[in-house]
Amino acid sequence: MILIIDGHSFHYEMENLCRLFFHHEKIEVRKELPPLQETPGALAVLTALRQESGTAAITVELWEPGGEKQRYCETLKGPQATDSGAQELCMGRLLFKALSQLRGFRPQWGIITGVRPVKLLRALCEKSGEDQAAADFQQIYLASPEKVQLSLATMKNEQKILERSKPNAFSLYISIPFCPTRCSYCSFVSSSVEKTMKLIPAYVELLCQEIAAAGACAGRLGLHLETVYFGGGTPTTLEAGQLNTLLKAVHTHFDLSGCREFTVEAGRPDTITPEKLKALSQNQVTRISINPQTLDDRILKIIGRRHTAQQTLDAFALARRLGFQNINMDLIAGLPGDSAAGFGHTLDQVLALNPESITVHTLALKRSSHIYQEENGESAGAAETARMLAYVQQRLPARGYEPYYLYRQSRMVGNLENVGWARPGAESPYNVFIMDESQTILGCGAGAVTKVKDPHSENLERIFNFKHPYEYIDRFNEIIARKEQVDQLYEKFNRAIRTLR
Incomplete structure (x- = not known):
């Protein structure tokens, strides 16, 4: 399809909205409508803004193959006429309405395309109060009543966790970017052990050095460790002795006396052994994840999980x-070959195990994943996936689980969401902090991102590690040098507040 941008700079958001309805089509952004002979059979979407005499005229036109045209218009007056935010929201609503009618379905999150809808809702609540914020979420952003209620419930549970966080608190993230094999839906930078086994000993040795550097940094800055999270990849791809070495490095270089959570993603069950679990237990790991994604052996084969x-x-x-x-x-809704009935059976089996928390992801069709490249993005379908999540929202609250964090990704089936559900007291504060962007997170390992939060404002600065294990090993001196940027950023933040005083 062709997206024409005329008289405005909202191309990024308009393209994201188009992608809700055209997951796999190339979207070509232009400044003007091309001659029809150049693009036979292509849908053209015009988005236009005209400002004059204290008004803003916003137009969306759809030019369908065959020459049929549909037109949607709205005029803003008063302060909204010159408010770029109001203009963008208005254009987004018109485009959403036009494409919903064209495609015959209405994504439940409306025009909200961002990763953190709950953070948006909280900002609206702080501005206008909860009742008005909920109304705006539905009327201005066009979210469905069900998504409004899910967001409100999540926000309230998030807030309980955030209120317990202390000043100068931070979290530690340790990246283990290795997996037994790569799942077909995965777009993360992780390496299969079959190809990278020889890198692991050097990686573990250097990661211990980076953990030491991060601990020294936290000590210099007077930061207090609140959560530790080992993610990946699949951390339990490592041998028990290697896990023990890394866990002991954390205990050696950090004060864990105030730590609220120590999570290790055990992840794939085919990597879990008694020896590895004992290493976790002996090092005071308080929470683990065992992630089936589905309990249907047929679908496990389809997605490349060898268990x-x-x-x-x-x-x-x-x-x-x-x-x-x-x-x-962890479960994934929308997997290839799955159905609402099949997903429901998996969820019921998981509930029979009585885990303390269940995280339900929606399949995201990322371009770098095998499922997108080799199967042309086949999934269970938007309507079927929506039925899966509706079953989740019916069953989990009835069993005492509450939503406590929520995020979204681009190219998710049905424009849906990922939600962490937990029984009260069993939540992962780390997941809340990473979504709320409310505290510093020191990242160690390949692909890790350190996020330095200004204690005096909402500003957040990022420091990126190299993505691939071989880069991490070959250029490790640069990794250590980047840890010094954390001190520099805190000094910059504090200098700015001293200047204001």
């Missing part, structure tokens, strides 16, 4: 026997 549903059940039982009392399980 069975029974291995998931066995790994969960093993973790319980070894004393783990806070276990999360």
Whole structure:
């Protein structure tokens, strides 16, 4: 399709809205409508803004193949006529209405395309109060009543966690970018052990050095560790001894006396052994994830996971026997070959295990994933996936689970969402902090991102590690040098506040 931008600078948001309805089509952005002979059979979408005499005329036109045209217009007056935010929202609503009618479905999040809808809702609440914010979410942003209520419930549970966070608190993220194999839906930079086994010993050794550098940095700045999160990849791809080495490095270089959470994503059940779980337990890991994604062996094969549903059940039982009392399980709605009935059966089986938390993701069709490249983005379909999530929202609250964090990604099936559900007290504060962007997170390892939060404002600065393990190893001196930027950023933030005083 062709998106024409005329008289405004809202091309990024208009393109994102078009992508809600045209997941796999190339969207060509132009300044003017091309001659029809150049683009036979293409849908053209015109988005135009004209300002004059204290008004702003906003127009959306659809030029369908065959020459038929549909036109949608609205005129803003008064302060809104010169408010770029109001102009963008108005144009977004017109485009959303036009494409909803053209395609015959209405995405439930309306014109909200950002990663953090709950953060937007909180800002609206602070400005106008909860009732008005909920009304605006539905009327201005066009979110469905169900998504408004889900966002409100999530926001309230997030707030309880955020209120317990202390000044100068920070979180530590450790990246283990290795997996037994790569799942077909995965777009993260992770390396299969089959190809990179030889890198792991050097990686672990250098990661311990970076952990030490991060600990020294936190000590200099007087930061207090609140959560630790080992993610990936699949951290339990490492051997038990390697896990033990890394966990002990964290205990050696950080004060964990005020730590509220120590999570390790055990992840794939085919990597979980008694020895590895004992290493976690002996190092005071308080929460683990065992992530089946589905308990249908047929679908597990389709998505490239070399384990069975029974291995998931066995790994969960093993973790319980070894004393783990806070276990999360991840599921994915919308997987190829799945159905609402099949997903419901998986969810019911997981509920029978009685985990403390369940995180339900919606399949995101990322271009770098095998599922997109090799299967042309096949999934369960938007309507079927929406039915899966409706079942989640019916079953989990009835079993005592509450939503406590929520985020969205581009190219999600049905423009839906990922939600963390937990029983009260079993939430992952780290997940809330990463979504709310309310505290510093020191990242260690390949692909990790350090996020330095200005304690005096909403400003957040990012420091990126190299993505690939081989880069991390070959250029490790640069990784250590980048840790010094954390001190420099805090000095910059504090200098700015001193200047204001």
